Amino acid sequence: MKILADQNMPLVEQYFADIGEVERFDGRQLTADQLIDVDVLLTRSVTLVNNELLAHANKLSFVGTATIGVDHIDTQLLNDKNIAFSSAPGCNAIAVAEYVISSLYALSQENARPLNNQTIGIVGVGSIGSCLAQKLQALNLTVLLCDPIKHAQGLLNEHVALDQLLAQSDIVTFHVPLIKSGEHKTLHMMDKARLKALKPGLTLINASRGDVIDNQALLEVMQAGADLDLVLDVWEDEPTILTELLEHVRYASVHIAGHTLEGKARGTQILYQKFCELKGIEATRSLDEFLPVPAITQATLGQNFNEADIARLVHLIYDVRRDDGILLRDLANNGFDSLRKNYPERREFSTLTIQGVSSQLATLAQLGFTVAN
Numbered sequence: 001m002k003i004l005a006d007q008n009m010p011l012v013e014q015y016f017a018d019i020g021e022v023e024r025f026d027g028r029q030l031t032a033d034q035l036i037d038v039d040v041l042l043t044r045s046v047t048l049v050n051n052e053l054l055a056h057a058n059k060l061s062f063v064g065t066a067t068i069g070v071d072h073i074d075t076q077l078l079n080d081k082n083i084a085f086s087s088a089p090g091c092n093a094i095a096v097a098e099y100v101i102s103s104l105y106a107l108s109q110e111n112a113r114p115l116n117n118q119t120i121g122i123v124g125v126g127s128i129g130s131c132l133a134q135k136l137q138a139l140n141l142t143v144l145l146c147d148p149i150k151h152a153q154g155l156l157n158e159h160v161a162l163d164q165l166l167a168q169s170d171i172v173t174f175h176v177p178l179i180k181s182g183e184h185k186t187l188h189m190m191d192k193a194r195l196k197a198l199k200p201g202l203t204l205i206n207a208s209r210g211d212v213i214d215n216q217a218l219l220e221v222m223q224a225g226a227d228l229d230l231v232l233d234v235w236e237d238e239p240t241i242l243t244e245l246l247e248h249v250r251y252a253s254v255h256i257a258g259h260t261l262e263g264k265a266r267g268t269q270i271l272y273q274k275f276c277e278l279k280g281i282e283a284t285r286s287l288d289e290f291l292p293v294p295a296i297t298q299a300t301l302g303q304n305f306n307e308a309d310i311a312r313l314v315h316l317i318y319d320v321r322r323d324d325g326i327l328l329r330d331l332a333n334n335g336f337d338s339l340r341k342n343y344p345e346r347r348e349f350s351t352l353t354i355q356g357v358s359s360q361l362a363t364l365a366q367l368g369f370t371v372a373n
């Protein structure tokens, strides 16, 4: 069996070793001819899977994307061609939630504004939005949720409409899929009118898809003097982003919010499990076999460890400013895709086991750290 996998997808050889022969491809350069005689195609978000790409796919029976977003895949086409498909729902929800939490603590320190008593609005309450909301409950923030689809399905009672949420929040963070048309369109959901109306001092975070915010309009609003703290992980027209926007952004990164080692590896694992299920093969491989031991595994808290010290632990595992520095220093030399490909190792909070006696242990556990009994 011939398996074609994106070069940036970890552990494919390990997971699929007993299933077939794995060949790698450059996600933005894949051509239709490379799919001749290929049985399985495993992609990331940068490969458009459309009619043109599948023109010569004579044997393809499974397409998997190791991502949550599926806006790069023509799923209707796969269905019509009877090609099985899977994304990797939830694989990097923890990673994105931790990216947001790291950003919140960094801004709170730099702006000397305590997190508690602030109101955060979460737009899109799926895997990521709900994981984030659950973690934030530990921090005494007021959390407002906006998800009209879940609300209509009876799955979210406390839905707040977007404009009301924007008016009431100090921080707004987007976790919606890219939807290009229809009642729940998210393309340019933050258009010029909404951006202009944002209240001064607001923090705007986008770790969903770049097109959710009209980037040109955002640049114009910032150039006109808007007082906003911007945290942008995703951009319109990646990898050729609007570089003029960078100077207005507090923390800028190259679409890596989900790129913990665990998040990326879980993506591959989910596709492996889906493939095995589809073909009636027993899935014997698991993540624990493959993840390396992290550089720091344990922390012992002293009795005077207090709420203010939580930020130090969060940033010990992941400080978003590391990635902001990388982008600003290297974008001109290395390019967006190369920075993503060479992204330095990042682990999740759960890799740190915390021991000691402190009134903050429950908070740390809720944020996702492992607390020793």
Ligand SMILES: NC(=O)C1=CN([C@@H]2O[C@H](COP(=O)(O)OP(=O)(O)OC[C@H]3O[C@@H](n4cnc5c(N)ncnc54)[C@H](O)[C@@H]3O)[C@@H](O)[C@H]2O)C=CC1
Pocket: 068, 069, 070, 089, 090, 092, 093, 096, 123, 124, 125, 126, 127, 128, 129, 146, 147, 148, 149, 150, 175, 176, 177, 178, 179, 184, 185, 186, 207, 208, 209, 233, 234, 255, 256, 257, 258, 259
């Ligand atoms: N920056 C990064 O590295 C990553 C970005 N993403 C992006 O984040 C998106 C969300 O991820 P998940 O939470 O896992 O997806 P999900 O599918 O679990 O949740 C998305 C939620 O957004 C809601 N939604 C849809 N349209 C909406 C609208 N107009 N207003 C408010 N809510 C709306 C849906 O009802 C759903 O509950 C993905 O589609 C992907 O584009 C995902 C992972 C990593």
Ligand SMILES: O=C(O)C(=O)[C@H](O)COP(=O)(O)O
Pocket: 043, 044, 045, 046, 066, 067, 068, 069, 070, 092, 255, 257, 258, 259
């Ligand atoms: O899961 C998604 O959706 C994402 O955006 C990924 O975390 C990042 O996508 P890749 O480009 O790394 O596939």
